[in-house]
Amino acid sequence: MMTNIHSRAFKVFVVLALTAFACSASAHGPTRQKVTETINIEASAEAVWEIIKDFGVAHTWLPMVQDTESDGGNEPGATRVLTLAPDVKVYETLKSYDASKMMYKYKIPVATHDVKILPVNNYSSTISVEADGENCIVSWKGAFYRGYPNNDPPEELNDEAAVKAVTALYKAGLAGLKEVAEASK
Amino acid sequence: MLLCPLVLCSTLLHPAATAEAAQRCPPTLAFLTNQQSGDVSVLDTRRGVITDTLKVGKEPAGISVSSVSPRAYVSNPGDKTISVIDTRTIETLRSIPVGEGPLALLVDDRRAQLYVADWHLDIISVVSVDSLAIVAEIPVGRSPSGLALSADSRYLYVSNRDDHSISRVNLDTLEVDANIATGERPFGITLSADGSRLYTANVQSNSVTVIDLPSRTVLSEISVGDRPYDVALAKKDSLAFVTDQYDNTVSVINTENLQVIKTIEVGEYPEGIDTHPDDRHVYVANWFDNTVGIIDSHTLEMIDTIDTGDGTRAYGNFFAAHQRFQSPEANEKKSILVLDFELNDLTLHPAVELEEKRVKTLKPLLIEDLKQLEYPLAPLSVERQQAESHGKGYIFDRPAVAARLGKLAGSDWVLTGRLHKASFLFVYLKAQLIDTSTAELVADFVIEIKGWEPRLTAKGVEALAVKLDKTLSVLREQKQDMLCKG
Numbered sequence: 245m246m247t248n249i250h251s252r253a254f255k256v257f258v259v260l261a262l263t264a265f266a267c268s269a270s271a272h273g274p275t276r277q278k279v280t281e282t283i284n285i286e287a288s289a290e291a292v293w294e295i296i297k298d299f300g301v302a303h304t305w306l307p308m309v310q311d312t313e314s315d316g317g318n319e320p321g322a323t324r325v326l327t328l329a330p331d332v333k334v335y336e337t338l339k340s341y342d343a344s345k346m347m348y349k350y351k352i353p354v355a356t357h358d359v360k361i362l363p364v365n366n367y368s369s370t371i372s373v374e375a376d377g378e379n380c381i382v383s384w385k386g387a388f389y390r391g392y393p394n395n396d397p398p399e400e401l402n403d404e405a406a407v408k409a410v411t412a413l414y415k416a417g418l419a420g421l422k423e424v425a426e427a428s429k
Numbered sequence: 430m431l432l433c434p435l436v437l438c439s440t441l442l443h444p445a446a447t448a449e450a451a452q453r454c455p456p457t458l459a460f461l462t463n464q465q466s467g468d469v470s471v472l473d474t475r476r477g478v479i480t481d482t483l484k485v486g487k488e489p490a491g492i493s494v495s496s497v498s499p500r501a502y503v504s505n506p507g508d509k510t511i512s513v514i515d516t517r518t519i520e521t522l523r524s525i526p527v528g529e530g531p532l533a534l535l536v537d538d539r540r541a542q543l544y545v546a547d548w549h550l551d552i553i554s555v556v557s558v559d560s561l562a563i564v565a566e567i568p569v570g571r572s573p574s575g576l577a578l579s580a581d582s583r584y585l586y587v588s589n590r591d592d593h594s595i596s597r598v599n600l601d602t603l604e605v606d607a608n609i610a611t612g613e614r615p616f617g618i619t620l621s622a623d624g625s626r627l628y629t630a631n632v633q634s635n636s637v638t639v640i641d642l643p644s645r646t647v648l649s650e651i652s653v654g655d656r657p658y659d660v661a662l663a664k665k666d667s668l669a670f671v672t673d674q675y676d677n678t679v680s681v682i683n684t685e686n687l688q689v690i691k692t693i694e695v696g697e698y699p700e701g702i703d704t705h706p707d708d709r710h711v712y713v714a715n716w717f718d719n720t721v722g723i724i725d726s727h728t729l730e731m732i733d734t735i736d737t738g739d740g741t742r743a744y745g746n747f748f749a750a751h752q753r754f755q756s757p758e759a760n761e762k763k764s765i766l767v768l769d770f771e772l773n774d775l776t777l778h779p780a781v782e783l784e785e786k787r788v789k790t791l792k793p794l795l796i797e798d799l800k801q802l803e804y805p806l807a808p809l810s811v812e813r814q815q816a817e818s819h820g821k822g823y824i825f826d827r828p829a830v831a832a833r834l835g836k837l838a839g840s841d842w843v844l845t846g847r848l849h850k851a852s853f854l855f856v857y858l859k860a861q862l863i864d865t866s867t868a869e870l871v872a873d874f875v876i877e878i879k880g881w882e883p884r885l886t887a888k889g890v891e892a893l894a895v896k897l898d899k900t901l902s903v904l905r906e907q908k909q910d911m912l913c914k915g
Binding site: 274275276278339340349351368370385387394395403 | 464465488490506507529530532548549655675676697698716717740
């Protein structure tokens with residue numbers, strides 16, 4: 245079961261990795277996009293938070309991540325490197341962390357980002373856990389610009405492609421978290 | 430509300446009076462662009478509710494509302510168009526294609542044109558608001574992002590996001606005549622009311638650059654929150670409010686000592702920010718939350734959050750203040766009772782007969798002029814006035830008597846006049862405007878008439894009518910302003 249999720253989620257990135265494109269590091273399209281995905285998990289909010297609370301440990305619950313290297317713990321400014329495949333790495337920085345609200349926010353620094361992996365720019369993301377009776381709801385939100393910063397983007401780097409990719413990432417990620425959380429109950 | 434005159438406050442306490450005032454003065458509306466839902470939420474700021482949602486183009490972002498005509502303009506980067514909204518009938522009139530990446534835009538009421546910053550073409554398109562045709566294109570720096578206009582419409586300031594600079598466009602020549610370096614990647618910019626200072630929100634360096642425009646020097650670069658987007662000024666420009674997109678906060682800067690004095694929690698990804706015409710309440714578009722938050726600049730607290738559409742960006746000046754044309758009742762010309770002019774001849778050998786003849790022509794002449802200016806004129810019989818005046822020179826300078834006659838005639842205003850002849854060479858045409866209801870003298874007029882010819886007399890009366898009209902129109906505006914502050 246786990247392997248199925250792994251392979252499905254990894255496919256998302258393989259597809260993304262095929263869309264090779266170079267662009268200037270800081271420019272972006274004119275309009276920011278956003279994605280919100282939520283999932284109900286049959287486990288307590290505390291239990292689910294326990295699984296995701298360490299910014300530096302993502303491979304235990306994010307199905308497409310093989311390994312995480314990190315530096316700085318859960319302090320704002322901490323960094324992590326997600327290894328998706330031997331040569332496919334994503335660099336992220338912790339922006340803010342609030343254990344009492346069970347949430348943290350992180351960004352992909354513009355300088356380290358590769359649109360071949362995720363066709364977005366200026367990506368920032370917030371994940372949070374909220375109790376829902378005995379269960380909980382996990383929300384994952386992303387705000388980002390499309391991968392191609394200039395006018396008339398190619399199809400694979402336009403606004404729709406960016407939203408589609410992030411949506412797929414969050415859906416797969418949350419499904420993986422649900423499975424891990426409910427299995428360990 | 431604290432500022433309103435006592436009389437008005439007491440009447441506003443009465444619910445019926447409040448309703449009446451509300452009818453007289455339409456509420457200030459906020460036109461908020463929603464990028465994801467592709468529409469504009471119309472917020473009635475008096476009631477704090479969204480009253481309408483207008484379809485516009487794709488991914489609307491920028492907004493600029495005219496302060497003199499019932500128009501708002503919206504930029505739609507998604508389909509490269511500008512939408513024109515009628516802020517009186519609340520409808521989208523039409524959309525026109527403008528450039529490749531229209532984003533920031535600003536209407537210039539004085540020159541009757543619209544400036545559209547093009548993100549991709551690195552130009553400012555100048556659009557005539559009458560023909561909606563592009564009449565000029567001004568090359569500026571890379572990725573022009575923010576616009577500000579000097580109060581006299583002489584200069585347009587443009588932030589060049591990818592050149593880390595401000596360009597000053599001379600609007601007479603339509604050319605950039607100066608550039609000023611800012612922090613990294615300036616986006617939203619705001620000009621102080623006196624035109625002396627420009628504030629730029631620098632997205633990359635997380636700072637606000639404060640520029641002294643007369644000397645074109647940077648006064649300070651102030652650190653604010655993460656990814657500042659735009660700036661709004663309030664409380665007579667004493668405070669600057671900056672949206673920090675990644676921190677979900679608004680940084681408040683004291684513009685005197687240029688220090689951040691408070692950081693206020695708002696919704697997620699605050700973007701557009703603008704100050705209500707009351708100069709007190711600052712409205713923040715929370716892009717991710719689909720809300721607009723309201724900050725009280727007196728207490729520096731959030732006082733309300735209102736749901737809007739999806740992806741509220743509201744980048745620009747989004748308030749449509751109570752517009753006078755919308756309020757026919759407050760704008761109505763009130764009736765005037767013009768009394769017979771009196772003669773005051775101080776010359777040693779007064780040619781009384783001749784002057785009396787001339788004085789008799791004054792009132793009919795003035796009435797003719799006021800009719801042309803569409804003032805309703807109250808009738809009053811000559812006998813009535815004579816009975817009150819007890820002969821010559823009694824009513825002038827006696828507002829109470831004039832007001833009594835005004836009441837008799839049922840007029841709102843009374844105009845008393847006197848031909849004051851101090852010399853053979855010229856006369857003064859004097860007049861006083863009295864408010865019937867308060868019996869107060871509200872304005873004094875003096876017009877000099879040189880010579881005897883009827884032509885000159887008629888010209889003098891016409892000058893009086895013009896002055897009177899100007900005074901009454903200022904009074905109407907003041908009245909409307911008072912009513913609308915409630």
